[in-house]
Amino acid sequence: MATGLLLGLLCAPLAHADKVRDLVEVAGVRSNQLIGYGLVVGLDGTGDQTTQAPFTTQSLENMLKQFGVSVPATVQPQLKNVAAVTITAQLPPFAKPGQTIDITVASIGNAKSIRGGELLMTPLRGADGGVYAMAQGSVVVGGVSAQGKSGSSVQINISASGRIPNGAMVERSVASSFGSGGDLILNLNTSDYTTSARIAEAINRSYGAGTAHPLDGGSVAVRGPLDPGQRVAWLGAIESLDVQPGDAPARVVVNSRTGTVVIGSDVRVTAAAVAHGAIQVSISEQPQVSQPNPLSGGQTAIVPNSTVSVSEDGAHMFKFGPGVSLDSIVRAVNQVGATPSDLISILEALKQAGALHADLVVI
Template identity: 60%
Template sequence: MTMRTLSLFRCAVVALTVACALPAHAERIKDLAQVGGVRGNALVGYGLVVGLDGSGDRTSQAPFTVQSLKNLLGELGVNVPSNVNPQLKNVAAVAIHAELPPFAKPGQPIDITVSSIGNAVSLRGGSLLMAPLKGADGQVYAIAQGNLIVGGFGAQGKDGSRMSVNIPSVGRIPNGATVERALPDVFGASGEITLNLHQNDFTTVSRMVNALNASFGEGAARAVDGVTVAVQAPTDPGARIGMLARIENVELSPGTAPARVVVNSRTGTVVIGAQVRVSPAAIAHGSLTVTVSESAQVSQPNAFAGGQTVVTPQSTITASNEGSRMFRFDGGATLDEIVRAVNEVGAAPGDLIAILEALKQAGALSAELEVI
């Protein structure tokens, strides 16, 4: 294993150790959920980029570029004979996409991204001609036009050799589209405000309901399902916004995440949740040996001290890279302890991944193992 891989592996272990040691803390509802109906909407369009320096579409392989240009010129009063196919190198057919933010009003600008759909080498220096942007319902919600900003660079020789830096066939136009149609107003459509959690968790929903009822009065909030909380709200827009400003700053302690181990076998990244535990198991894996054992110590106070007998668990972890080929995991050991033991002998991340997969198959890993 290279020193770089070992260093990355140790950093990952330290990071997950710190994450597992962090106590539960309060978070704002603003960071845990979003208001139902308040979201962006995808827009898409088709257009032409002109003014390229010979890096546009090759019309023999992209006939739709010529067809689009003829249609555009026809709308502007320029008639191009049907038997004439201009060999253009400074025009490129492009797809345009953007996101219409919530509460966007006509006249407001939004950013757009322009991507070549033909064989254009680069869009650097080009200008997008006026193009409509449509939503999923087929309605036009914005009009795009402007000069592209391309972060990439490309060059091509006469012999067919090419060189490119980043992606020159994609560019952006800040404030490149103007909103022409507002979205339907669903914010004040009912007497309730719905809050949708980013992640399904019944514990967090229950705690959110309790926190909102404590802030706004009993019965103000109710749980709908494992994701949604409904809150009684006034119909007046001003009062509704003021109430939402108070709601999103209410703090609560979210429920703990489920026991889960996420493994990226390509990079060797292993992320272990704090709730993960290992049942008694033994695994043979190469020449690496890890032993985790637990014992209980009884603390007996003096008869005249008035104290109580206390049983305290004690864990012993040993690791070596020679000798026995058997892993021994006693019940109750945390994966954090096991990872530390494996890391002490300089094992590769692949060894830990193989151990986790074997533990899961044996039913000794009390967690969901997710391989990405």
């Protein structure tokens, strides 16, 4: 049976327990974004066209001045082996000076590729403007691009951006509130009142009543020792506890770009009838030649002749009973030969009619 439909099916989850560490994040323990601006050199003629990206030439001249090299004002360097780039990175929590982190390098000019380039030393700054890391190294690019003299080109993935593993060295650590006294706040990765209550219950069952209490559906407060070393051991013990999370909400996720549809096992549809049809519009062009009469002085001309027809083929209608399950939805949709685009329209219509009892998320 031809389906023409890509469905990701989430089977009904069995009862299981997860570690607390997989369900929560500790408040105040977070990564920080870093960004920088720099130059990639050593490209094989695929760098910025400086006539259209003058900031690349200006950046290069400013860098050369730091090394005592002065470029005359009358000279306009036309360099094709240099590209201006932005560098982004995530500074992990508790990162200390001397440790290295991965960085991402992306062209901001019109460079065709930064494959084989070398990033010159670039400071990476945080949201407060302070320098937290220094980046430098050879760029690793996963894409490939090539172009012939006639203008024909081929490209696989993106070659104007790449990564440098361990390409930045941390120069400054970020202060954390973890070592300060007070309660430890555990923020749930997915807010759920049941999960929040069960985490607090598991902690109290292991370490005594009153040790933890849920603040809301997304946070749990835990009493912690004042000594930083004891807080580390205390939190490690709590993160090792087993907790059975609450049931996942009924949800349908649609990727409008790829046509991928993921339907949760708890999705239900109340009684509804759905009609699915395909309207086809055909336009055919059959130009005709208009020949004038002899000695009339007219000219031969081509007269357009268009034929337009509209047809509706493959019309289907199916009915959902009350409380129909995921299997029934998939079977009915496949029987009518719906495409991913058709399924998205059907789901949206069911949601508007109030027959789809699930969150419809389109990404």
